[in-house]
Amino acid sequence: MATRVNLTAWLIMVISAGFIHVAAAATDYTVGDELGWTVPPNISYYQSWAASKNFTVGDRLFFNWTGNHTVAEVSKAEHDNCTQPGNFFSSPGLYLGFSNGGSHYYICTVDSHCKLGQKLSIIVAAAPSTPLYSSVLVSACITIALLCHYTHQ
Numbered sequence: 001m002a003t004r005v006n007l008t009a010w011l012i013m014v015i016s017a018g019f020i021h022v023a024a025a026a027t028d029y030t031v032g033d034e035l036g037w038t039v040p041p042n043i044s045y046y047q048s049w050a051a052s053k054n055f056t057v058g059d060r061l062f063f064n065w066t067g068n069h070t071v072a073e074v075s076k077a078e079h080d081n082c083t084q085p086g087n088f089f090s091s092p093g094l095y096l097g098f099s100n101g102g103s104h105y106y107i108c109t110v111d112s113h114c115k116l117g118q119k120l121s122i123i124v125a126a127a128p129s130t131p132l133y134s135s136v137l138v139s140a141c142i143t144i145a146l147l148c149h150y151t152h153q
Helices: 002-017 045-051 076-081 132-151
Strands: 028-030 060-063 072-074 094-097 102-107 119-125
Touching: 045 119, 076 102, 076 119
Parallel strands: 028 060
Antiparallel strands: 060 094, 072 102, 102 119
16 A cells, blocks of 8 residues: 555656756857857848847847957847947957847947948847746645655654
């Protein structure tokens, strides 16, 4: 009898554990990979780079460059028209994280770099939410384990 209770409890815990959602770790992306953040070889370079990525809230972009460049997060209109914003970052080695989903736009504010293709637009997916049933299943597993333990004493 005790063996059947142990086996049943163990099976319930194993099956329940399969439903527990574990949040994925955030990812750091180096903008442009090996090229970095610079005037690209073609105007669609950064859009092609971003198209192969799946950005999520919590991820970060790493802007690294040599030479005279900046990075500014801008509106869609500023991105599309290469409009110079008031604020920008001028030091390379910059990490910018995503705290919210949606569209994000970046440009270089130096001379005509933006018009030459040094700009990036990406879509960031909202962070997956942890399902309510995860905590319920964890509680159930703990309760079953405790019941099995005390049943055998």
